[in-house]
Amino acid sequence: MKKGILLIVSGPSGVGKGTVSKALLNGSNGEMTFSVSATTRDPRPGEVHGVDYFYVSKEEFDRMIEDGEFLEYMNVFGRNYYGTPRKYVEEQISMGRDVLLDIDVNGAMNVKKNYPEAVAIMLAPPTMKELRRRLETRATETQEVIERRLAEAKSELSHMADYDFVVVNDDLELAIEQCRRIIETSKLTPGYCEDFVNTLIEEDF
Numbered sequence: 001m002k003k004g005i006l007l008i009v010s011g012p013s014g015v016g017k018g019t020v021s022k023a024l025l026n027g028s029n030g031e032m033t034f035s036v037s038a039t040t041r042d043p044r045p046g047e048v049h050g051v052d053y054f055y056v057s058k059e060e061f062d063r064m065i066e067d068g069e070f071l072e073y074m075n076v077f078g079r080n081y082y083g084t085p086r087k088y089v090e091e092q093i094s095m096g097r098d099v100l101l102d103i104d105v106n107g108a109m110n111v112k113k114n115y116p117e118a119v120a121i122m123l124a125p126p127t128m129k130e131l132r133r134r135l136e137t138r139a140t141e142t143q144e145v146i147e148r149r150l151a152e153a154k155s156e157l158s159h160m161a162d163y164d165f166v167v168v169n170d171d172l173e174l175a176i177e178q179c180r181r182i183i184e185t186s187k188l189t190p191g192y193c194e195d196f197v198n199t200l201i202e203e204d205f
Contacts, residue, residue, distance in 0.1 A: 005093065005099075006098075008103065008108045010121070014138070015125050015153075027180070040057065071089060072114070089101075089115070130170075131150065164182075
């Protein structure tokens with residue numbers, strides 16, 4: 001069985017990460033899944049352990065950190081912890097499923113450090129003016145918040161060179177198609193095909 005890949009998608013708020021990620025997932029014919037994070041926060045009504053999150057105690061989360069069981073983790077607002085469990089990702093990949101991880105730049109760099117085979121895509125806006133227009137069109141945030149998000153966007157985009165690919169989301173359908181091609185291309189690399197190659201060269205002829 002061919003293994004899957006770990007796909008990281010990052011990008012500034014308003015660039016369309018959620019829309020692109022959902023399109024990739026919906027068009028994968030069940031061959032892709034979102035990564036399920038572990039968290040110390042309590043479940044909300046309707047949430048299911050192992051589906052929405054892996055709900056663990058702070059003590060268990062600390063033990064997982066100590067044992068190196070996270071590809072990345074973070075503390076949000078000094079309250080709850082969230083992390084990407086290595087075991088879940090590797091299990092899904094070994095079953096041939098691609099795992100999609102929608103995280104920020106810091107998280108992405110930590111994942112790349114702990115799982116170099118991960119394929120990282122930076123989703124970028126065509127211009128900062130267009131990003132501002134999208135944020136303002138949403139009409140869900142104050143001008144102060146928008147200005148902060150634009151400043152954060154410049155900081156995030158300064159890390160583009162650390163990613164494997166950059167996709168400019170000027171045309172949504174084109175951006176989705178480019179991401180799909182990246183996934184297909186990544187599965188032709190020597191690292192992805194290593195198990196197949198080893199089996200092939202050891203086979204009698």
